[in-house]
Amino acid sequence: MGVQKRLLLVSNSTLHGGGYLEHCQEQIKKFFGQQVKKVLFIPYALHDRDAYAHKARTKFESLGYKLDSIHEVADPVEAVKKSEAIFIGGGNTFRLLKTLYDNGLISEIRKRILQDGIPYMGSSAGTNVATVGINTTNDMPIVCPPSLKALGLVPFNINPHYLDPDVNSTHMGETREQRIIQYHEEPDTPPVLALREGSMLLVEDEKSSLLGLTGARLFLRGKTPIEYEPGTDLSFLLRMSLGS
Numbered sequence: 001m002g003v004q005k006r007l008l009l010v011s012n013s014t015l016h017g018g019g020y021l022e023h024c025q026e027q028i029k030k031f032f033g034q035q036v037k038k039v040l041f042i043p044y045a046l047h048d049r050d051a052y053a054h055k056a057r058t059k060f061e062s063l064g065y066k067l068d069s070i071h072e073v074a075d076p077v078e079a080v081k082k083s084e085a086i087f088i089g090g091g092n093t094f095r096l097l098k099t100l101y102d103n104g105l106i107s108e109i110r111k112r113i114l115q116d117g118i119p120y121m122g123s124s125a126g127t128n129v130a131t132v133g134i135n136t137t138n139d140m141p142i143v144c145p146p147s148l149k150a151l152g153l154v155p156f157n158i159n160p161h162y163l164d165p166d167v168n169s170t171h172m173g174e175t176r177e178q179r180i181i182q183y184h185e186e187p188d189t190p191p192v193l194a195l196r197e198g199s200m201l202l203v204e205d206e207k208s209s210l211l212g213l214t215g216a217r218l219f220l221r222g223k224t225p226i227e228y229e230p231g232t233d234l235s236f237l238l239r240m241s242l243g244s
Helices: 022-032 049-062 076-082 093-102 106-115 176-183 235-239
Strands: 006-010 038-042 066-069 086-088 120-123 157-162 192-196 199-204 207-212 216-219 226-228
Touching (some): 049 066, 076 106, 086 106, 093 106, 157 176, 176 192, 176 216
Parallel strands (some): 006 120, 157 192
Antiparallel strands (some): 006 199, 192 216, 199 207, 216 226
């Protein structure tokens, strides 16, 4: 049996009314299981990496896992090579992706996940960078990465924190739905899975399922968005290609 790809891609780190990663902590424990003892945390999406690492470490230790933060080590590439699991947290996606490129981590993380089979968890920006590219992030481009291409662990893009159009709103700006449709006006653009807050995507080898409390919408170029409820098998997404 070959190496299995294992991903847990969470829309948001904090759900209204709960604490950090509280809404998905049972999925986290099931995902990492007992075989993982220590998680490598990548806090590049936020400016205060020390505070972010402390927050993540406190949570993961409460779940029974040790946590090392990559910004605390002398050699980030070596830390990835030695990691047994990786978690990339949320924040600004452009800052995150630029720092991954700056530290030469894109190919190393891909290798650990796709060739060595260690589990990868992302939330918000960490979910964005797991996809084909960060074109459908909600963040402002406060820095400029050398490319919008990301880790490419799945063959589609994700829009975390997806907000449905509010029919009662007087706001005249584009809705999230309109912005994703505008993205698909460009040629050779991949499908976009819009994850509402409280939802997450679990990928285990060639199988994928929608988990959590809320549903998701799938945007395909030139087609009407499709609604999916939690528990839906979305394995077909892993076989899709650009322009689908």
